[in-house]
Amino acid sequence: MLRGVTEESRTLTIAEAAAATGLTPYTLRYYERDGLLLDAVERASSGHRRYTERDLGWIHLLTRLRATGMPIREIREYADLVRQGEGTEPERMALLQAHRDAVRAQLAEVTEHLAAIEMKIDVYAGRLASGTPVPEAAAG
């Protein structure tokens, strides 16, 4: 297909945008419907969506927020603040800081659980190496 190879146009179709962001076209439409994007995505004369670099950059940020567990609802709030324009920067920063703190806490918790799981693996490894049967005290 190779659409958008010409000089003047750097927009992408939804399939291209999906490939570029790692999302599916379904998800991209869903995000737009749900108010997660800054504006409605541009359209070609056919009605097909055309994603700009700015769209992609924003979607990239969205995927970072999603991948760190921020709920859709909260991302929408952030997008709302950005749409409101200048003056909402303190609120935006506060929202991101709150999320950062939540992610840090989550990382710490998961890291702790991981250490316990690794110890359990070590127990299995030792057991298997020595041929010792399962101790009652450590069921599982």
Add this chain to the structure above:
Amino acid sequence: MLRGVTEESRTLTIAEAAAATGLTPYTLRYYERDGLLLDAVERASSGHRRYTERDLGWIHLLTRLRATGMPIREIREYADLVRQGEGTEPERMALLQAHRDAVRAQLAEVTEHLAAIEMKIDVYAGRLASGTPVPEAAAG
């Protein structure tokens, strides 16, 4: 209520077990129904559940697996292996190792996204300190 204070009985009611594990009674029943526990929980003559130390230890492990993102289905597989008894240790260990690897990968990914989010916060902080308006290039 103070049930279970006597010497011979160290079992807990479902409410006590819930308090001890951080889960709800709903969730504890659900886990049991769904085959996540090693055996059906003991019952008092009234039919009420009585959780033993062994139950609590296992549930504690379940919460670690859940908190690190292991799906219910996979935990059930692990419980199935434990129920099958001796001989399944290599499979159990392999399952835990696969999970450990997934968790490590997840931690790495989240950590990377977190760094990007922190940089974005720094941009806001600098902007707010200097009174500079929002640069177009970094929408949001």
Add this chain to the structure above:
DNA sequence: CTCCACCTTGGAGCGCGCTCCAAGTCAACC
């Protein structure tokens, strides 16, 4: 001009992990 892949929409469906409800049982206390 036809074909076919890709796009559009509103709305339904799904998988997950709980979370809750209704109706009934039981133990303990007054």
Add this chain to the structure above:
DNA sequence: GGTTGACTTGGAGCGCGCTCCAAGGTGGAG
């Protein structure tokens, strides 16, 4: 003996985040 309250069950419901469907329009290749 009656009331209270924690417990029991099977099954329904919910919030989240997609994921998909049906019916129809678009546009570049042959």
